[in-house]
Amino acid sequence: MDFRARRKKAVAAAQAVGVDALMVTHLPDVRYLTGFTGSNAAVVLFGGKSVLFTDGRYTAQAKAEVAGVRVVIEKKAAAVVACGWMEEAGVRRCGFDATQTSVAALESMRRAVSGSVRRGMFVPVGALVARLREVKDSDEIAAIRAAALVGCELFDGMLGFIQPGMAEVEVAAALEYAARLRGAEGMSFETIVASGERSALPHGRATTAKLPKRGFCTLDFGVVLDGYCSDMTRTVHLGKALPGEWEVYDSVLEAQTAAVARVAPGVTAGEVDEAARSVLRQSGLDKFFSHSTGHGVGLEIHEGPRLATQQTQVLEAGMVVTIEPGVYMPGKYGMRIEDMVLVTASGGEVLTPSLKAWIEL
Amino acid sequence: MDFRARRKKAVAAAQAVGVDALMVTHLPDVRYLTGFTGSNAAVVLFGGKSVLFTDGRYTAQAKAEVAGVRVVIEKKAAAVVACGWMEEAGVRRCGFDATQTSVAALESMRRAVSGSVRRGMFVPVGALVARLREVKDSDEIAAIRAAALVGCELFDGMLGFIQPGMAEVEVAAALEYAARLRGAEGMSFETIVASGERSALPHGRATTAKLPKRGFCTLDFGVVLDGYCSDMTRTVHLGKALPGEWEVYDSVLEAQTAAVARVAPGVTAGEVDEAARSVLRQSGLDKFFSHSTGHGVGLEIHEGPRLATQQTQVLEAGMVVTIEPGVYMPGKYGMRIEDMVLVTASGGEVLTPSLKAWIEL
Numbered sequence: 184m185d186f187r188a189r190r191k192k193a194v195a196a197a198q199a200v201g202v203d204a205l206m207v208t209h210l211p212d213v214r215y216l217t218g219f220t221g222s223n224a225a226v227v228l229f230g231g232k233s234v235l236f237t238d239g240r241y242t243a244q245a246k247a248e249v250a251g252v253r254v255v256i257e258k259k260a261a262a263v264v265a266c267g268w269m270e271e272a273g274v275r276r277c278g279f280d281a282t283q284t285s286v287a288a289l290e291s292m293r294r295a296v297s298g299s300v301r302r303g304m305f306v307p308v309g310a311l312v313a314r315l316r317e318v319k320d321s322d323e324i325a326a327i328r329a330a331a332l333v334g335c336e337l338f339d340g341m342l343g344f345i346q347p348g349m350a351e352v353e354v355a356a357a358l359e360y361a362a363r364l365r366g367a368e369g370m371s372f373e374t375i376v377a378s379g380e381r382s383a384l385p386h387g388r389a390t391t392a393k394l395p396k397r398g399f400c401t402l403d404f405g406v407v408l409d410g411y412c413s414d415m416t417r418t419v420h421l422g423k424a425l426p427g428e429w430e431v432y433d434s435v436l437e438a439q440t441a442a443v444a445r446v447a448p449g450v451t452a453g454e455v456d457e458a459a460r461s462v463l464r465q466s467g468l469d470k471f472f473s474h475s476t477g478h479g480v481g482l483e484i485h486e487g488p489r490l491a492t493q494q495t496q497v498l499e500a501g502m503v504v505t506i507e508p509g510v511y512m513p514g515k516y517g518m519r520i521e522d523m524v525l526v527t528a529s530g531g532e533v534l535t536p537s538l539k540a541w542i543e544l
Numbered sequence: 545m546d547f548r549a550r551r552k553k554a555v556a557a558a559q560a561v562g563v564d565a566l567m568v569t570h571l572p573d574v575r576y577l578t579g580f581t582g583s584n585a586a587v588v589l590f591g592g593k594s595v596l597f598t599d600g601r602y603t604a605q606a607k608a609e610v611a612g613v614r615v616v617i618e619k620k621a622a623a624v625v626a627c628g629w630m631e632e633a634g635v636r637r638c639g640f641d642a643t644q645t646s647v648a649a650l651e652s653m654r655r656a657v658s659g660s661v662r663r664g665m666f667v668p669v670g671a672l673v674a675r676l677r678e679v680k681d682s683d684e685i686a687a688i689r690a691a692a693l694v695g696c697e698l699f700d701g702m703l704g705f706i707q708p709g710m711a712e713v714e715v716a717a718a719l720e721y722a723a724r725l726r727g728a729e730g731m732s733f734e735t736i737v738a739s740g741e742r743s744a745l746p747h748g749r750a751t752t753a754k755l756p757k758r759g760f761c762t763l764d765f766g767v768v769l770d771g772y773c774s775d776m777t778r779t780v781h782l783g784k785a786l787p788g789e790w791e792v793y794d795s796v797l798e799a800q801t802a803a804v805a806r807v808a809p810g811v812t813a814g815e816v817d818e819a820a821r822s823v824l825r826q827s828g829l830d831k832f833f834s835h836s837t838g839h840g841v842g843l844e845i846h847e848g849p850r851l852a853t854q855q856t857q858v859l860e861a862g863m864v865v866t867i868e869p870g871v872y873m874p875g876k877y878g879m880r881i882e883d884m885v886l887v888t889a890s891g892g893e894v895l896t897p898s899l900k901a902w903i904e905l
Contacts, residue, residue: 221747222747239834239835240746240747240834240835241747242874243744243745243874244745244747281646281647281648281651282646282647282648282649283646284646284647285642285643285644285645285646285647286642286643286645286646286647286650286668287642287643287668288643289647290642307647307648352724352725352727353724353725355724356721356724356725357721359720359721359724360717360718360720360721360724363713363714363716363717363720363721364713364714364717366713366752368734368749369731369734369735370730373729373730374730383604384604384605385601386582386583386601386602386605388729391727473600473601474600474601513603513604
């Protein structure tokens with residue numbers, strides 16, 4: 184991973200908004216800029232220098248993970264130590280991310296510098312590093328591709344495992360076990376296994392409910408591999424479909440495919456969302472599609488851009504987004520189909536090529 | 545769970561600091577006060593009313609989980625909708641948790657009310673609900689006790705599984721699989737399996753490193769069961785100990801036992817920490833004990849109180865804390881022993897009774 188190039192971009196972005204230093208405390212941003220994966224850190228970029236502040240638990244780890252960055256180990260809160268260092272170094276205007284800094288944290292940062300420099304010292308610059316992270320570099324794309332493929336292998340493996348009468352949590356357990364054996368550090372979110380009537384819950388975490396003899400089962404899961412998240416959803420049907428079920432599935436699949444086909448640089452996030460929504464509108468199913476079409480994925484499971492109604496953000500090559508329309512009919516059933524899609528120079532590349540056609544188990 | 549009693553306590557705590565309403569957005573606090581487990585919510589307590597704000601994904605779930613609380617479903621950010629409601633309801637001073645509210649979130653809350661009421665409307669009241677959560681009620685103690693016992697069963701099961709040559713992640717995978725089958729929603733943090741030289745890393749997440757023929761292996765893990773976290777650590781030895789290894793283990797065990805014995809209502813957090821640290825000081829090992837002795841556990845894996853040097857917070861009956869001293873010798877080996885301890889009316893009760901004596905596998 185070319186951390187130096189990322190820090191250079193962050194410095195340029197900070198200069199563009201008129202601050203002379205940038206302070207980063209959101210841990211995925213810290214990892215993005217330095218490679219450090221500890222749970223307590225602040226990074227300051229100032230005057231060509233990069234400094235990472237953390238505590239004694241991470242002395243060895245910081246040494247192993249971080250290069251080209253000075254590491255400062257202190258017992259006190261990393262951000263507070265960083266502020267003291269900045270004052271000494273002559274920082275006048277320090278940009279910070281107001282979406283990731285608590286009111287209390289900002290107050291202790293302010294208290295960590297003397298009154299004479301405090302005025303005008305801390306400048307909210309928005310999610311500047313998170314915005315850089317939306318466009319993935321080649322190392323990141325390779326990492327995400329690997330994570331997405333592990334996801335596909337896991338789903339394919341589940342097809343030979345899932346059976347009526349099995350508890351949803353048994354499915355989740357087997358899937359997560361297989362993920363670990365394939366090298367995943369963990370899951371990127373709590374695994375969703377929503378079967379039967381529970382498939383109508385968009386966020387139906389796996390429970391002890393038994394898979395029905397006849398009905399839908401939605402699997403939505405992701406792994407974390409080398410720090411990068413995958414995210415995919417497939418909905419299978421146990422037993423023979425009842426009248427109408429296949430038609431609804433087919434509409435969702437058509438909506439999903441249309442949105443995937445719409446992904447390209449220059450297209451807005453809202454246009455991709457509308458591509459899915461308009462298909463469902465034709466069959467009157469759009470009222471059961473109660474969430475947005477997708478989101479960016481990377482070091483975090485939910486990143487920008489947000490693919491939702493009327494979002495004007497323009498897709499750029501290198502972004503990785505999910506495309507995940509669904510239909511949920513309370514008290515009956517529901518389904519969702521989700522791929523990860525890389526925005527390429529000319530269109531979109533699906534990173535999760537598992538079967539999306541109707542599957543009857 | 546007696547959510548009504550908890551809300552009553554929160555209202556009293558809010559009144560005691562001079563606000564007429566309390567706004568809660570930190571999700572574990574939301575769950576604590578209402579039972580709601582969705583990923584987007586704000587709760588307002590005002591004038592005898594409790595209102596939960598969330599979005600359309602959670603209509604069915606909120607209905608199923610929440611009682612005695614009015615539920616408002618809106619597309620906009622929950623906290624923003626809550627602020628509009630508060631203005632209409634005549635709230636003048638709304639307490640919020642500055643440690644859990646970002647600078648940007650506070651700004652949008654301020655913008656959500658009209659200029660005429662904005663001044664003095666939002667009052668930082670600290671982690672008021674989190675402080676209530678430090679003392680567990682009987683339902684919570686039962687839930688934590690159950691989670692802790694699952695942790696013990698998992699460790700006991702691992703004793704017949706762990707073998708030299710096995711990858712650390714295989715151990716983690718097997719443990720997490722077993723956790724799921726025992727009903728865990730997931731793990732309360734990324735499982736630590738740190739073997740051989742890696743045992744000297746206090747936070748050595750499981751890697752593909754193979755367990756050595758001879759050396760320590762530290763397992764630090766926790767499950768989430770019905771929303772409540774467990775947390776325990778045991779260090780076992782593979783093969784015959786080398787000279788000195790047993791002695792170091794024995795000092796850590798003695799330190800851990802001394803700190804557990806010190807737990808009682810009225811004792812300060814710092815005194816418990818010192819009980820462990822002073823034992824290690826006798827053998828000159830305190831310099832290798834690079835972290836604090838423990839922390840509270842409940843809906844979150846890290847809660848108050850913090851058991852660290854010179855912490856003056858006084859333990860109260862109903863608190864659940866970890867006691868987890870360790871010794872880490874960089875480049876050689878390390879070990880940690882951790883129990884969860886409930887503060888009782890007269891002392892402490894260990895909730896994780898798995899064997900702590902020297903184990904050679």
